[in-house]
Amino acid sequence: MTGIRVTHVGGPTALLEIGGWRILTDPTFDPPGRRYAFGWGTSSRKLAGPAVAAEALGPIDAVLLTHDHHGDNLDDAGRALLPSAGTVLTTASGASRLGGNAQGVEPWSSTRLERPGLPTIEITATPCRHGPPLSGPIVGDVVGFALRWAGQRDGVLWISGDTVLYGGVREVADRLRVSVALLHLGGVRFPVTGPVRYTMTARRAVALCRLVRPRTVIPVHYEGWKHFQEPRRTIEREFTSAPADVRGSIRWLPIGTPTTLDV
Template identity: 35%
Template sequence: MSTFKSKVSITHIGTATAILEIDGITFLTDPFFSPAGTGFEFAGQILKVHDNPALKMDQLPHIDAVLLSHENHADNLDPLGRQLLDGRRVFTTVDGAKNLAPRPSVIGLKDWEQREVRIAGKIFTITATPCKHWPGHECVGFIVHTDDFGVAADGKPNAIYFTGDTVYVPELARMADKYHIVIALMNLGKATFDDLQITMCGRQGARLFRDIKADVLVPMHHESWDHFKQQEPELAKEFREEGVLDSVRWPKPGVSLQLN
């Protein structure tokens, strides 16, 4: 990260919800703010969240933009989180943008589609990345880049990557051809329904981390739900076995993790 020129912090709130602060500009990932014990129907089951969010909505700083991997799963966007979308710039899937209409600031992106936008006075390029999540449902991750990040030693522009909900996808390795990924914010936990795995385990996360040649891995989305089959101890074990544990920074709920 020696060539990275911006000040970045991540504050994990719970599940896949985090504040990504870049030089004072705040992005929020996958807004979920329901209290412990709240249940949601999904795939014929009732899923209950077991932990309160580390920050309530009225404790949030000003949010400049939202990175929404998908809008149709309640553990990534609950009814409370939907309230945050109104009047804010939101990046999500094409189907998601249609379902969230009429909100004029919601932008739907296809895989690898880029959009250059001005957010709080700074020009960002947002790139949607492929996800393999629930069959037949759209989901995307995001690469966030601004020229203020600087350029890596290999000449590639520095960037930050948020995986969204996905299992390992070999195609994601191609981002390393264009960007130097300084921080990879990963949704993990090996979320599983019956025999269908829908988010990465530790080994898959480590493999993707190596594929994209990232500097720092920040895990989240591995606590609070029974369908998450790996928590921090299991993830740490697999990270250690895969040789990436020294590159991992574990966020503490509600505490700003300074990364540069």
């Protein structure tokens, strides 16, 4: 099995269909218009709703939740969906807040999704830093995920999570062979904190891809919110001037439309 199906729902939210498994990332299903507080005087307004309603998704076997404490990664409608999912993997601190079916993971720890008749998926947590050095106590814990299963051709499916480029993320290049990368971009910043970035910029994403060398790069977390500062045109411009192998790796998924990928 090498083919999977990915539906980019919007923002960071994607449905991954892998050999019968149905896995959802960072559920965000609230309608647009509301302003959300992110703490320490920061806030943002949601500009676009999901391309697929939560009730139209069908059953969800697992949720990969990079963090639970920001509304652009888990909103009210997304939170309401969690109890119906078989498993929720998230940060250890997030699992303690969520309770129920939430399971905490630490960077470079691994867990498995197992069910008779379905391929076993090994999920390894990867490091994230959601802002500048020493920002952890303010912005909170975040985690990424690398998915491995039998039959993969070129390497793991990696979900970066909300992170800047730093040493922990660079470890992915040393530890993992990546086939498909869902990169959380957007170059997030807020007026109250000036030029400081809280997610990866397009320029940093190109630098990361030169290290990790994924065959396919899928941008997520770049549209639908006011605090996302780098839209698609900015990301395209940076990748257009990148080396040929990086330039050719980027793939934009039509939002709301299932797309089949080789992994």
